[in-house]
Amino acid sequence: MDIKPLVKKNNYSINQWWRLFATALGFMLFGLCGLIVLSILWFSLLRLFVWNKNKRIVIVQISISFSFRIFIRILKFLNVIQYQFDGLEKLNQDKSCLIVANHPSLLDFVLLASVMPRCDCLVKGALLHNVFVSRIIKTAGYILNAESEKILPQCQNILLNGGRILIFPEGTRTVPNQPIKLHRGAANIALRCHANIRVVHIQCDPPYLIKHQRWYDIPTQKASFKITVGEKILIDDFMDQNTTIAARRLTSYLTSFFTKSRIN
Template identity: 75%
Template structure:
């Protein structure tokens, strides 16, 4: 912990100190729960009792969703954050599509997965080295971000079974006041799997748990997350030309749509 952080914490208000304690408590509790109860006990039991991989993944995803919902309820009850969802009925109707969102905070995946009992996520392969999440990723059947020859068949199978795939096309958390740069992965999956895209806007005021920010850097006011389920992009509007060109055009359009979130902050 550097001197700047120490000086900052010395000027914390009582409410900030409380949120610091509550944040630490919430993360420790969730870490223990995720590793021991969810990963080691419940998911091990699932592997023994449910031999069908697809059925096991669906149950695991529902378990993760409920766990995230409980975690969010706890930290909201403790006064760490507040949040609201707008347009949830759209997500309930969506099937066989990509859910594409901007990525301002570490809690983005927790917030979105909590409202989608069945949700496949595109995750970094490096997370398999993390003891807290590796078994969760495997049991839930999440898609590892690797070779397109491996990703596309898995995505196609999920979409064919009316599933939804959550993707943050920035690839990492965004940096405030910096241009948004999207990777073409989401566009390529949508085009090659002929899947529509549902846009989700995530706004966090004040910013918290952004890229390279320490968890103990507590803002003066508690963070408020405003999650809005936005427009649905029909993939046929972009698939009338060469796939490479179409992916560039779609990525450019996704960038313009998602940047509106940053402009409104």
């Protein structure tokens, strides 16, 4: 009578140890490829042979998307995660808009960038101190939130040329079971650049690589990501002579959207 539960427990333990090993292997490959293959080799070649900065940024972003796509497929193959995109066709059609998403996991940007070959991103300036990603951020032309005086001109230039900008308005990863708090940066950029917003909801169950969670804290089950491309918010619906009031109203709307999506 006790054999089945015991076998199930042993299998579960083996599976969890395997995912720990596979996670370490996956991130080791990610770090080595990001530092050596992309940053040192490929980007150096691009700087030598592609002198036009805008063309170089396009190639770099496509390269990043391709490498991320390989990375998440490796994690899926190793049984570390599974993922599903809903409404991806809407995302592929978007131009000159902001892509605004919630931020439950460390893999959120990797997942979204893997399906968007051309996409700029607003990133933390503190990431420039990370040896694995600093050169990637600079070469890809990503927007640094630490350079506040450059943010709006960069965004306007990208959007006027049909580009998309990915923003996580929480500013950091979501703390599970805590109220969602958004900064007004995304709303201000949308209003001042007169750009529509495509909202994307990311769900991860069970929580994986969340804020304050160590990489080796492996969940009891394989993490499952569901990325839902939602509605497009027309910025004209929120325009107001008082930008501060408009930004507050738009941020409140986005907060309500992500809160309801998390409950559902």
